[in-house]
Amino acid sequence: xxxxxxxxxxxxxxxxxxxxxxxxxxxxxxxxxxxxxxxxxxxxxxxxxxxxxxxxxxxxxxxxxxxxxxxxxxxxxxxxxxxxxxxxxxxxxxxxxxxxxxxxxxxxxxxxxxxxxxxxxxxxxxxxxxxxxxxxxxxxxxxxxxxxxxxxxxxxxxxxxxxxxxxxx
Numbered sequence: 001x002x003x004x005x006x007x008x009x010x011x012x013x014x015x016x017x018x019x020x021x022x023x024x025x026x027x028x029x030x031x032x033x034x035x036x037x038x039x040x041x042x043x044x045x046x047x048x049x050x051x052x053x054x055x056x057x058x059x060x061x062x063x064x065x066x067x068x069x070x071x072x073x074x075x076x077x078x079x080x081x082x083x084x085x086x087x088x089x090x091x092x093x094x095x096x097x098x099x100x101x102x103x104x105x106x107x108x109x110x111x112x113x114x115x116x117x118x119x120x121x122x123x124x125x126x127x128x129x130x131x132x133x134x135x136x137x138x139x140x141x142x143x144x145x146x147x148x149x150x151x152x153x154x155x156x157x158x159x160x161x162x163x164x165x166x167x168x169x
Contacts, residue, residue, distance in 0.1 A: 007033065007040060014046045018053070026050035039063070041071035048080055057084040068100070075105040082114060086121070094118045109139035117151035125155050133164055 010029050017025035027050050030043055039047070048064035051057075061084050068077045078101035085094035095118045101111045116132035119125075135142045146152060146165050155161045 023050035023053040041067045057087045075101045091122045109135045
């Protein structure tokens with residue numbers, strides 16, 4: 001019982017450090033828990049998020065993948081795995097992670113938006129546009145992100161993309 005309370009306290013501390021943008025402190029706090037194999041899925045997620053924040057994407061995948069194994073229903077873990085996979089050039093693996101996220105949370109606009117980005121990078125325009133359309137249907141505010149999103153550069157001049165992303169007033 002006491003160890004469970006300690007785990008929750010350290011997780012809360014690590015969450016606070018993450019929110020404050022102090023990833024090194026997150027890792028230090030979690031290190032006090034000892035053996036990394038005994039961490040909860042949430043602690044593993046926090047560890048992965050800290051490593052991701054530090055730009056250590058390949059390292060972040062280790063705890064994130066373990067967190068997904070323990071808690072496959074956590075959409076945030078799948079989003080982080082996809083984010084890291086993309087940044088180390090594994091677009092196919094990023095898509096696979098987001099497809100897992102989609103199975104968990106089909107109504108989340110961020111999942112569809114990120115899938116649109118990843119499919120665009122993979123050269124699959126039709127799937128990219130389908131997911132972008134779904135993201136915009138769920139949350140039209142995602143339209144504001146499109147202009148600055150370099151992932152769409154390959155299809156930005158495409159007539160279908162322009163038709164989907166243009167605002168009619």
